[in-house]
Amino acid sequence: MRRWIGPDRISALPDDLLLLAVARLRCARLAARTSVLAHWWRGLWCRLGQIVFHDVPFGWLEAALGHVDNSAVSLLEICVPRQRMPSPDPAGVSSLLNAAARLAPEKLVFALPGHLNSSSIDVNLSCFQRATSIELDSRLLFLRVPAGIDFPALETLSLSGMVPDLDPLLSGCPRLRTLRLESIAVADDRDELRVNSASLHELVVDLSRNWTRHRHVNIVAPVLKQLTSSFVASNVTISVMAPMVEKVRWDCSYCTYDRASIVFGLWRLEQVTLQTAERQGQLEICARASSHASHSEGDTFAQEIEKHMIAEFSVLELHLIANGHVFGALMFHLLGVIQICRSMQRLKVILNRSQVKEECPFGCPCEPSYWRSQTISLSALEEVEINGFEGENHEFDLLKLVFKCAPLLKKMTVKLSRKASASTKIYNIFNAYSSVECNVYHNSREYTVWQALSTYS
Structure with a gap:
């Protein structure tokens, strides 16, 4: 039986419509192969x-x-x-x-x-x-x-x-x-x-x-x-x-195993990020304590961070992997940077702990004696949040220094780690600064100063 073949209506379309069909292939090689359909399709792709x-x-x-x-x-x-x-x-x-x-x-x-x-x-x-x-x-x-x-x-x-x-x-x-x-x-x-x-x-x-x-x-x-x-x-x-x-996202990572890594005492700089939004900018710094650091006490650490302050910011976020070491000296070394002192309105500290509790050896360079008596002017600081607070003596010393150096401080929030136990010591410190709104979070429960003093007294 002979099959009847009707007229080729597609090839009878205007070239402009044929070009639209060939263009849908999104590939010149496939478009060129359409020339096998009919001799007048030959070279059509060249006009795409x-x-x-x-x-x-x-x-x-x-x-x-x-x-x-x-x-x-x-x-x-x-x-x-x-x-x-x-x-x-x-x-x-x-x-x-x-x-x-x-x-x-x-x-x-x-x-x-x-x-x-x-x-x-x-x-x-x-x-x-x-x-x-x-x-x-x-x-x-x-x-x-x-x-x-x-x-x-x-x-x-x-x-x-x-x-x-x-x-x-x-x-x-x-x-x-x-x-x-x-x-x-x-x-x-x-x-x-x-x-x-x-x-x-x-x-x-x-x-x-x-x-x-x-x-x-x-x-x-x-x-x-x-x-x-x-x-x-x-x-x-x-x-x-x-x-x-107006809008900045500036991110620099550091290789912590490189000989030229940036160190302060036992602390190695891992990352610096600066980003700005419509209303405020945020500087984020990540550092890790390591017993293999070079114990350098120079200004290289702060100078390296200052290089990245290419835009205005009002929020400082510190991610510190302490691994059992004291971080007060590092914090005040960073907060002493002139631009941070003048610009910072909000400070957020995130303390990340290692899975295995480490103890500082006697004479560990992470705890120089001078930082507890250090005084800097945090003239713009209004709000502080500390996550992962464990209640160590050096952490209480840090709280006292922040209160002393920030005359315009309005709010202090401390979130205790899961292993930490709530004690009256922290609330007694807060009670000494009645002009500041102080709150403590423990096991997802929030305590004001007055509630905590009555609960743990």
Whole structure:
């Protein structure tokens, strides 16, 4: 029996509708295969406004771009998988970038995989006159910007890989609003990450996946509104000139096993985070006591933290992993930093204990004799909260010092640890400061001073 075949109504559709159907594939390679449907579909993909190559061998890409005859490409996306990428070839990569630039896309996404045990190659960045958004992701390229290359329409730039110097690139982007840098490394043994832009509104720097080689971080952005930074480093010089910044998330982690780790006595600095919200900013510091610290008593600890105070804050949150050691000396060393003294309105201390109770050996350097008689001016401090209070003698000494140094203190909250037992000693201390609202939490139950004195008397 002969099967009746009706007319080909799909191929009879206008080219504009056929292009919409092909564009739904979101892949130029699949779009090219539609030519097997009918001879008039052949070459239809070359007129697409969005050209996406996700699984095309590197050697075929330049020839494929040569077939595109659309002068109004809105998106050009090239993502080469590792198995489709040969050994790095500077001439081949440069030629491919030039072919991409000839299409003058409005948005460019260009991603090449890195190769293990492969040396990086230098590649000149081509000129993309119409591009408003560029995303370059490659761990094998040192991207250089030749003289005279600029990007007059560029508003969003994302870079992952290696850049010798950002200044030539950013100076050619007069309309740049958003810059994202991820896993950036510098060539020529340079040790500075410098971002200088008069138009930048948002900057994101994410170096959290690798130990940064940058010893200097220099940001000059007079109209910057939002700054997000995350990196792992030690002994970094930081300079941020962003007078109009409104929203900040600044996160620096420290390797506690590195010889250059930042220490104060037995305490090692683990993390510093500064973030600002609409109404207030918060500085968060995490430190851990370790018997393997170098016992340095210098000002390095406080100076390192001061580097990260790039925006105003009113809340200080301390995460202290005491491991059985005294933390009063460390706290007053930190609270004595001038900017903390003047700015801090609220102090929150979170004491994390080890599972196994440790005892300080005789003469342990965690408890120098001077800190109990230390006096600092906490002139702005209004509220204090301490979580994990165990009732040790040095903890009571710390409470007394805070009361003495904070004349405007309005509220003190102490949350006892599960192992701690409520005693009248803490309430007697609170009772001596009747002008301050004092509360104690024990086993999820709240006690005011007067309730506690009547309960435990």
